Amino acid sequence: MADTLLDEVAGLLRETADRVVLPSFRHLGAGDVTEKAPGELVTVADRKAEDVIAAGLRQLRPGSVVVGEEAVADDPELLRHLAGAGDVWLVDPIDGTANFAAGRRPFALMISLHTDGEPVAAWVFDPLAGTLATAQLGEGTYLDGRPVRLPSTAPPVGELRGAAMTKFLPPAARRRAESGGARVGQLLPGQHCAGREYLDLLTGRQQFVLFWRTLPWDHGPGTLLVRAAGGVARRFDGTDYHPAGTDHGLLVAVNDQVWTEVHQALLVNE
Structure with a gap:
């Protein structure tokens, strides 16, 4: 993959944020926010941003398929492409829509590219912070243009810091x-923003x-970013996460030792 594609997709995200997403932030009207499913918000900015991103990606890779969060809400059969052949883009036009709709941060724009069913590149952009992370399979992860390598050692478990969306877990x-x-x-x-x-x-x-909850557009891009930087992303049973999977539960950590210690502390601990 040419580095120019990484730059072109990054530019598309920045342009979409500037033209579509940020002008709507804290300027949404009552009719601009709806529920696509109970408790699942969507805004006019989500839909417009996905349209703009999808059109741009198809220009960059003619013949590729775009699987966007909002398109899947209308046609769930699109998800079958994630395990299919060829180039498939996975798009979350605004990750953290509930935050965005409420006028609070954070939220992000996210994309990953899959070739023959496997993630090969990823982009995550936080437009308010101006932070952009990119990754390419076998070529590492970059944060605002600087290479990132996650630590291979771990502090004592009592010094670890992390997040857990416990309210969604089974009792x-x-x-x-x-x-x-x-x-x-x-x-x-x-x-509230993966x-x-x-x-x-x-x-x-x-x-x-x-x-x-492990919807593919929420985790496909981010898990590749972490893995390309040396981290791990696994289901609770220890199997590697794949965006085409349908199981629940995901623990992501900066290295294998942290994953094992946190898994023991939070998910086993008998």
Whole structure:
């Protein structure tokens, strides 16, 4: 993959944020926010941003398929392309829509490119912070143009800092995670924006993040960013995460040791 594609997709995200997303932030009218499913918000900016991004990606890779969050809401059959042949783009036009609709941060724009069913490149952009992370399979991860390599060692478990979206866990797992939270240094409630959680792993602000819901557009880009930087992203049973999978539960950590310690603390802890 040419580096120019990384730059071109990054430019598309920046342009979409400037033209579509940021002008709508804190300027949405009552009719601009609706529910596409119970508790699942969508705004006019989500839909317009996805249209702009999809058109741009198809120009960059003619013949490629775009699987966008909002398009899937209308046609769930689009998800079959994630395990298919050829080039497939996975798009989350505004990750953290509830934050965006409420006029609060963070939110992010996210894309990953899949070739023959495997993630090969990823982009996550937080437009308010101006933070852009990119990754290419086998070529590493970059944060604002600088290479990122996650630490290979871990502090004591009692000094680890990370987030867990415990409210989405099944009751028994939620009790274990909340009880086990006392074993780690700091267990944060999450920011309602998966993209920002992944960026915070890359910046060193936290060493792990635990999710229950694992929709592909929320985690396809971020898990590749973390893995390309040396981290791990696995299901609760220890199997590697893949965006085409349909299971629940995901624990992402800066390295294998942190993953194992947090898994023991939050998900086992008997």
